Amino acid sequence: MATPANENDPRVKRTRQLLLQAFISLLEERHTIHSISVQEITERATVNRATFYAHFEDKYALLEVWMREKFHHVLESQFSTTSTLQRSTLHLLILAVFDFLALWQYHLKPADRQFVPFFEVALQQELQEVLLNWLKQVPLSVPVCQETGETTALVISWAIFGPAVQWSRGDQTITKDVMAHHVLAIVIAGLSPVVTVT
Amino acid sequence: MATPANENDPRVKRTRQLLLQAFISLLEERHTIHSISVQEITERATVNRATFYAHFEDKYALLEVWMREKFHHVLESQFSTTSTLQRSTLHLLILAVFDFLALWQYHLKPADRQFVPFFEVALQQELQEVLLNWLKQVPLSVPVCQETGETTALVISWAIFGPAVQWSRGDQTITKDVMAHHVLAIVIAGLSPVVTVT
DNA sequence: ACAACACTGTTATCTAATCAACACTTTCGT
DNA sequence: ACGAAAGTGTTGATTAGATAACAGTGTTGT
Incomplete structure (x- = not known):
């Protein structure tokens, strides 16, 4: 550099x-x-x-940029600004994250895995942004300051992203749909303090 | 520039x-x-x-480069170094020139015609080169100096190219194949002083 | 074990591409 | 017919890309 x-x-x-x-x-x-x-x-x-x-910096930095752009594009095309915070859209979002991670996972050999945590950050950030935008548009059940909204988006993004990463790395004995269903239930519960998802 | x-x-x-x-x-x-x-x-x-x-210089100079490359590519792919000076290959060569000129002719509006003579030169040069290579490979019936070979290639190239240009510009009442046949006969006759084409 | 080899990162120097601005000319709408 | 808009071709100053050379780090094979 x-x-x-x-x-x-x-x-x-x-x-x-x-x-x-x-x-x-x-x-x-x-x-x-x-x-x-x-x-x-x-x-x-x-x-x-x-x-x-x-x-x-190196080829992994290039990979990170590529993945970020790709992920951004997936989120943007499937969850355009018109979509809002609902059970159905949340479900689709979770599935999209699972699919995305499963897709590129096979490009990595064991030797590359050391770099994985690095670009996972980028993807989590993109996810967080989508969630934050949704939170801003929805009428919150309780008045919250900006900081609370951002924190909520942060936590929820990890609640989706973390499981997706582990699942994509693991043996996937539990199916994607079952996992997604579990995650969805917990996420909605987690959101309950600030918004009721229907 | x-x-x-x-x-x-x-x-x-x-x-x-x-x-x-x-x-x-x-x-x-x-x-x-x-x-x-x-x-x-x-x-x-x-x-x-x-x-x-x-x-x-301008867009016509760009066009010239493009046509030259394209024409070169056509000649190279169809008449690779392996092909030699024969009645059949000459026939194919003449048809290729006719086809090529007919193809790009329709890209030009009357207003552009003023530039045509300019890049025709480029194509004729390419054609001349192919012919010269053929002449060099063939055992000539009479010993000729280098200059004679080049002159022959020059004349023959125009004998093919000129008719092709006029035909492509004209109403094409005479078919391409008939024209090509006439040209072939004359070209072979023109070559007779230095080489007998079979 | 060591030599040959391929790849990595980094540097100083040089050159091609960009930019903004210029004075034209051509085209077009009303 | 005339003013606006769009295109042309050129210039000098600025910046990103190309190059070659460097030392260092694995691989490979023999």
Whole structure:
């Protein structure tokens, strides 16, 4: 990481785009991040290797950005600003998180697992934002300050995200739907102090 | 054209590629070059407008490069180095030229026609090269110096190219195949002083 | 065990791409 | 017919990307 970059320069946008595309296309061929080198990424992106390090710490930082964007896109498309805090939407949201984690989990070899906690943070943040937006739109049963809302979103996001991570890592003997159902019940209960979900 | 560019710099290659791709994709939508502006090309290519002029005189220069590359590709793929100077390959070559000219002709509005002669030169040069390579490989019936070979290729290339241009511009009352047949006969006759085509 | 090899991160130097601004020309609506 | 809008082609100053070279860290094989 020599020089951080001006986010608005068209060259910067294009370079990041090229690196992301190259990474994704390699991921589709290889299936595991472990077997992909920075050299390969930059070669395919027609970008100099040094330029890579001007944008990303390493390939895992690139992965994080990609996952964050992908996750953001999933949440945005399925839970657009029009959807509100309801039992049904919450259920769908939980399932979406489970699905997403299950999907990319198989790209990681055991050797990569050490990095996993790092980008999980990014996903949790995205999830928290969605929940916070929902909380803001809903008429709360009790008046709460901004801090309470944010804390609620934080806790609930982890209540969904944590189980999803563990489930995706585990043997998945309990089915996704059963897990999601459990989580949903607890989340709704957890929300009861500030809002009644119907 | 402010600064000519270093042909080997990866940035240069990529920029040219991006401009070409943008141009082609616009051409597929619009069908006429006349309705495409330099601005649009650069926007779609995510390249600055000033950068365009560092590479090309105007959009017609870009068109010329594109046509040259495309034509080169057609000739290379259909008449690889393995093919030799024979009646059948000559026939195919002539048809390929006719087809190529017919194809892109409809991209041009009357207003663009003034530029046509300009890039026809580029195509003729490509054609001449193919012919020259063939002449070099074939055992000539009479010993000829290098200059004679080049002149022969030059004349023959025009003998093919000129009729193809006129035919593609005209009403095409005579079919492509009939025209090609006439041209073939004359070309073979024209080659007879240096080589007998079977 | 060690040598050959491939990959990683980092640096200084150089160059291509961006930007904003300029004076035109062309096109278009009313 | 005329003013607005959009496109052209050019310039100088600024910034991101390319390059080559570096030391260091695994892999690989023999």
